[in-house]
Amino acid sequence: MNRIQSLLEDQARAHATPAVASARAGSAVSQLATRCAYFAPLHYESNYAYPLLVWLPGASDDERQLSRIMPHVSMRNFVAVAPRRTRSASSQKLAVSESLEVLQVAERQVFEAIELAQRRFRVSPQRIFLAGMAEGGSAALRVGLMNPQRFAGAASLGGPFPDGNRPLRLLDEARSLPLLLATGRASQRYDETRVCHDLRLLHTAGMSVTLRQYTCGDHLTTQMLADLNRWMMGVICPS
Numbered sequence: 001m002n003r004i005q006s007l008l009e010d011q012a013r014a015h016a017t018p019a020v021a022s023a024r025a026g027s028a029v030s031q032l033a034t035r036c037a038y039f040a041p042l043h044y045e046s047n048y049a050y051p052l053l054v055w056l057p058g059a060s061d062d063e064r065q066l067s068r069i070m071p072h073v074s075m076r077n078f079v080a081v082a083p084r085r086t087r088s089a090s091s092q093k094l095a096v097s098e099s100l101e102v103l104q105v106a107e108r109q110v111f112e113a114i115e116l117a118q119r120r121f122r123v124s125p126q127r128i129f130l131a132g133m134a135e136g137g138s139a140a141l142r143v144g145l146m147n148p149q150r151f152a153g154a155a156s157l158g159g160p161f162p163d164g165n166r167p168l169r170l171l172d173e174a175r176s177l178p179l180l181l182a183t184g185r186a187s188q189r190y191d192e193t194r195v196c197h198d199l200r201l202l203h204t205a206g207m208s209v210t211l212r213q214y215t216c217g218d219h220l221t222t223q224m225l226a227d228l229n230r231w232m233m234g235v236i237c238p239s
Contacts, residue, residue, distance in 0.1 A: 035083065035084050035112065035113070035116065036063060036081050036082060036083050036084060036113050036116050036117070037063040037064055037066045037067065037081070037082045037084075038066075038079075038080070038081050038116075038117060038120060038121075039066055039067070039070045039078075039079065039080035039081070040079060040120075040121060041074070041075060041076045041077065041078060041079060042075045042076050043076070044079075044121070046122055047122070048122065049122050049123060049124035049127075050077075050078060050079040050121060050122060050123055050124065050127075051077065051078050051079070051123075051124055051127035051128070051129065051152070051232065051236060052078065052079050052080070052081065052114065052117055052118075052121075052123045052124070052127065052128045052129065053073070053078045053079070053080040053081075053129050053131060053232070054080075054081055054082070054083070054110060054113060054114060054117075054128065054129065054130050054131070054140075055069065055080055055081070055082040055131055055132060055136070056082070056083070056110075056130070056131070056132030056133075056136030056137070056139050056140050056143075057082065057132065057133060057136045058132070058133045058134030058135045058136045058137075058158075058159070059134065059135045059136075060134075061133070061136075062084070063082035063083060063084045064082075065082065065133075066080055066081075066082040069220070069225055072222045072225040072226065073225045073226070073228055073229045074229045077229065077232075077233065078129075078232070079117060079121045079123055080117075081113045081114070081116065081117040082113070083109050083110060083112065083113035103142070103146070103165060106139065106143070107143055107146060107147070110130070110143050114128060126152065127152050127236055128150065128151050128152055129151065129152050129153050129154070129155065129232050129235075130143055130144045130151055130153070130154040130155070131154070131155040131156075131157065131180075131228060132155075132156065132157065132159065133157045133158055133159065133220050134157075134158050134159050134189060134218070135159055136159065137155065137156025137157050137158055137159025137182075138156055138159035138160055138161070138162045139159075139162075140154050140155060140156055140159075141154050141156050141159070141161060141162055141167070141179065142162040142167055144177055144179075145162075145167050145168065145170065145174050145177065146167075146170070148170055148173040148174040148176060148177040149173055149176075151177060152178070152232075152235055152236070153177065153178040153179065153180065153231070153232065153235050154177060154178075154179055154180075155179070155180035155181075155182070155228055155231065155232075156179075156180070156181055156182065157182040157220055157224050157225075157228065158182065158183060158184060158187060158189060158190060158218055158219075158220065158224075159189075159190065160189070160190045160194055160198065161181070161198040161201070161202070168205055171205055171206075174205075174207065175205070175206050175207055175208065176208070177207075177208070178208045178209075178210070178231075178235050179202070179207060179208065179209040179210070180209075180210045180212070180228065180231045181195070181198070181199075181209060181210070181211050181212070182211075182212045182213075182214065182224045182227065182228070183195050183211070183212070183213050183214070184213070184214050184215075184216040184217045184218060184219070185213055185214065185215055185216070186215075186216065186217040187216075187217055187218050188217065188218060189218045190218075195211070195213075199211060210231060212224070212227055
């Protein structure tokens with residue numbers, strides 16, 4: 001199983017430009033926008049409303065990670081956006097903070113990113129997914145649970161279920177939000193004891209949760225990203 005750190009940069013560069021993303025030309029990540037990075041699918045069709053993936057990187061990465069992960073999620077299925085985190089609304093703070101002010105700032109940052117993506121691309125408002133790695137994954141779960149009716153699903157790749165500030169306070173609405181937890185069996189950040197605790201909590205709460213475990217530690221793998229694609233497509237088009 002390959003580590004995301006060792007992915008060939010050439011594959012991402014082959015589908016990215018340093019300037020503004022060209023939706024008509026195919027997949028490209030724009031670093032020109034000051035607040036977000038964007039990803040346009042290959043052979044973008046302006047008459048089709050695409051699902052949108054909002055990607056939240058972990059504390060050790062930034063929005064440029066989007067260009068590296070999307071070729072391993074899907075080159076065709078999604079428009080994607082990654083907000084540039086601010087110091088006051090970093091994914092790490094959002095993952096662990098009990099401060100309502102921090103949560104509201106970060107929540108606003110996510111919705112601003114969605115609005116910017118909708119200005120550039122045609123996006124289906126009923127098919128907006130949140131996902132992230134490590135602290136970004138915990139943040140994705142938290143923002144999704146704070147706004148369960150705004151998202152089609154939320155996924156955490158290696159990030160624990162958030163605690164503090166009552167993440168399940170909108171439980172009735174949150175039961176309709178599909179969740180994906182992807183964990184490494186040898187993870188120190190999200191060990192099996194906590195995974196089992198969170199899984200019991202979510203099942204007791206009546207949540208719709210899918211758990212995927214991998215023979216790895218705390219690193220992101222290509223298999224996780226491929227499974228993220230399959231999970232989102234399964235939500236969009238249930239078999």
